[in-house]
Amino acid sequence: MINSAPKLSDKKYEENFKELKPAFSKNSAVAEANRCLYCYDSPCKTACPTHIDISVFIKKIATGNLKGSAKTILESNWIALTCAKACPVEELCEGACVYNDKGEKPIEIGRLQRYAIDNYFSSGMPELFKAKEKNGMSIGIIGSGPAGLACGAELALLGYDVQIYEASEVPGGLSTWGIAPYKVRQEDSLKEVELIKSLGVKIKTGIRIGESISIEDILNKHDAIFVGIGLGESSKLNILGENLGGIVGALFFIENVKKEKWNSVDVGKKVAVIGAGNTAIDAATEAKRLGAEKVSIIYRRSEEEMPANDFEFRLAKHDGINFHFLTSPIEFSGNHKVEKIKCIKMQLGEKDKSGRRKPEPIENSEFSIDTDMVIFALGQQSNKDFLNSIPELKISNGRVVVNEKTYQTNNPKVFAGGDCINGGKETVNAAYDGKQAAHGIDEYLNNKK
Amino acid sequence: MVDLSINCGGIKSPNPFWLASAPPSNSAYQNCKAFEQGWGGTVWKTIGEPVMNVCNRYGSIDYNGEKIIGLNNIELISDRPIEVNLKEIAETKKLWPDRAVVVSLMVESKREAWHDIVKRTIDTGADGIELNYGCPHGMSERGMGAAVGQVPEYCQMITEWVTEVSTIPVLVKLTPNVTNIRYPARAAKAAKASGLSLINTINSIMGIDLDTMKIQPSVGGLSSHGGFAGPAVKPIALHLLSQVTSDPEINLSISGIGGISTWRDALEFILLGADSVQICTAVMHYGFRIIDDLIEGMTNWMEEKGYTSLNEIKGKAIPQITDFGNFNLLHKTVARIDQSKCIHCNLCYVACDDGAHQCIDLIPVNEHNKTQVREEDCVGCRLCAIVCPVEGCISMVRLDNETTTKTWNELMEDFKRENKPLSWKNLAEFQKEHGIVIH
Secondary structure, three states: OOOOOOOOOHHHHHHHOOOOOOOOOHHHHHHHHHHOOOOOOOHHHHHOOOOOOHHHHHHHHHHOOHHHHHHHHHHHOOOHHHHHHHOOOOOOHHHHOHHHHHOOOOOOHHHHHHHHHHHHHHOOOOOOOOOOOOOOOEEEEEOOOHHHHHHHHHHHHOOOEEEEEOOOOOOOOHHHHOOOOOOOOHHHHHHHHHHHHHOOOEEEOOOOEOOOEOHHHHHHHOOEEEEOOOOOOEOOOOOEOOOOEOEEEHHHHHHHHHOOOHHHOOOOOEEEEEOOOHHHHHHHHHHHHOOOOEEEEEOOOOOOOOOOOHHHHHHHHHOOOEEEOOEEEEEEEOOOEOOEEEEEEEEEEEEOOOOOEEEEEOOOOOEEEEOOEEEEOOOEOOOHHHHHHOOOOOEEOOEEOOOOOOOEOOOOOEEEOOHHHHOOOOHHHHHHHHHHHHHHHHHHHHHHO | OOEOOEEEOOEEEOOOEEEOOOHHHOOHHHHHHHHHHOOOEEEEEEEEOOOOOOOOOEEEEEEOOEEEEEEEEOOOOOOOOHHHHHHHHHHHHHHOOOOEEEEEEEOOOOHHHHHHHHHHHHOOOOOEEEEEOOOOOOOHHHOOOHHHHOOHHHHHHHHHHHHOOOOOOEEEEOOOOOOOOHHHHHHHHHOOOOEEEEOOOEEEOOOEOOOOOOEOOOEOOEOOOEEEEOHHHHHHHHHHHHHHHOOOOOOOEEEEEOOOOOHHHHHHHHHOOOOEEEEOHHHHHHOHHHHHHHHHHHHHHHHHHOOOEHHHOOOOOHHHOOOHHHOEOOOOEEEEEOOOOOOOOOHHHHHHHHHOOOOEEEEEEOOEEEEEEOOOOOOOOOHHHHHOOOOOOEEEEEOOOOOOOOEHHHHHHHHHHOOOOOOHHHHHHHHHHOOOOOO
């Protein structure tokens, strides 16, 4: 336990974690929907990884056909609420909106999608799609994150019996556990879970494969398997002092925040986040909003190479996060608990394999940062042990290798999608993978008949 | 120095902007408030027969989030006693000698009744009279308003009753709810009217609420057709105005009405021959304060274009109006898309492909589609340029030699001279001769 950050009032916590992009009122949604040009074969649709027919769902908001609008969205993307709130829209649909080229503010597509989907949930999720007749075949899905849920929903409509196995007690994967609460609340993710369940998909939680049930049992029990397990533990640096108290992975920290019991989240007074991706920003911002007095981000490259997108970077700066660019930790020290980070200044050399300039330490540039909590946000390791337990699976760089159209792995009976095949992308990519994989599975089983 | 003053059939005002005879011009309070803010004139809300109004009175049409692109009403003429109105008119005129105070009148179709009210109106010192022959609802059921305006003979007879006693100018307000507005206009002219006001409101049902299935306005669950006005009616008003101002038999001063909200709208009416303009719906939406931009915008436009008085531009657009038979069949334009301005919404493509003549191609280039006109197939209809959201992105380029002309009327004369019947074959010959390809 670190828990040294000053506690805030409940009101202050709620204010700190209130939604960054609030819901539209009816009037503002209709006004924004009317602003949409209703482009044909629109660039926003192309930019959306799930290819939602965006201008069509927006026009349906304008005419008051909200049920139809939700249907248009869900036809392409089952994880529509999380995506509406958490997608990096500036880089996807809204970034492609033709208004950008016109020199005007792009349509607020994310908020409009949320408006339609919020309405769908609040109107009791009326039936939108007719499932095909049951075909008697059964699919097992490992992981109830966006990829698994999307795959399950699509398969249920195709007539399959779908069983999802989830290790956590609460389903939803990273939608439930991994997105900052000021973007997506747990209840949002759980609404999506309910929608998928309403299609007939069964979810067993608290099931660790290899413990309560073996992978062989699952492979035998089902006609095909979809693996949507995401990634594993947060990566570490392998430097001295890494096992001191007060050093945690970003995912562990964010999961704690997602329980929404703000004053019991373990957070330090002086927090250092290692890494500068979107998850690093989430962790840093959340620590600050929980009451940490000083939060620093330590990144070995410069602002230019930083993987976090503009929106996230602006958010971090707005929250007063310190950035130590071109800085690399070399040792953690302290008495049982971390107290200091020894860092070294870096400079950029030649380009490396990733095409980015390689950071190199500058001699005699060591300095120390006082801290009582360190959060690692260097990406996640793959779940090697589990993946290795699946027969015949081909893995490259820790990622499951799949056919890019059918999502079939080297084991014909096993399909995979989401972070475990791409190393960690957006929710929307996982939603797309899961849906496409369902069709890959359907095609595979139909051909097998 | 720009001078906006006008003279409409002998009624003078410092600017062309008058309040139309309607709720905004109902009382001395309102008319004086409008004059304080700069309005050039008012047509006092119609006085005359005893009436009672109902609630509610208005229906609105909103479009794509835009409120009141059209407004209809079932309010009758003034429901305040005639004596009160006449007294207030006299007081208002006394306070505002330089503004036009025109009084709208409507009484039953009896010569004595008209003689009486005309004389009492003149006694107020008003500058003119407007005869309300246009009111389409309520009063027409009682044989007044549009019931007069729709029958040229009644229009002429009653106008004569007025002009034979009036010592001040008389404007006849025309209803658009006729098949040919020139007939009542000519009738007014024959009866020695000084000018015409047009258009009055259009018969309309504004719409039905899909939850309650109620029509607005709703009077305790009942509705009726009302008079439609506001921005949506402007094209109809401009057309009827042009019908009147392009008729050499009429040649009267005109007070233009119908969907005027801005100085731009007002200028369009003047370009089609109006002397003054009357405004109601825009005031009902935003208040008298719009006069500031009306005057300033018009003055700035006049200065920029180098005009000093409205007479210089009055009717300037009328000569363009002609019959279809006088159009040059050899006038050839095609659409051209400025690729540097294109934002890739592809609206021109879908409009042309589904709604016109299939001559825009969608060519995938990198991450966008490129829209490209096949000029040899383009009929020059301009639909693509109209749907394009980017100003100046699609332009119509003239391709003919600009010297050879042939109108339909001329072509028919040629055929007659050459003893050729009008047939598809003979038309095709003409087209072939001039390189016109019909797809």
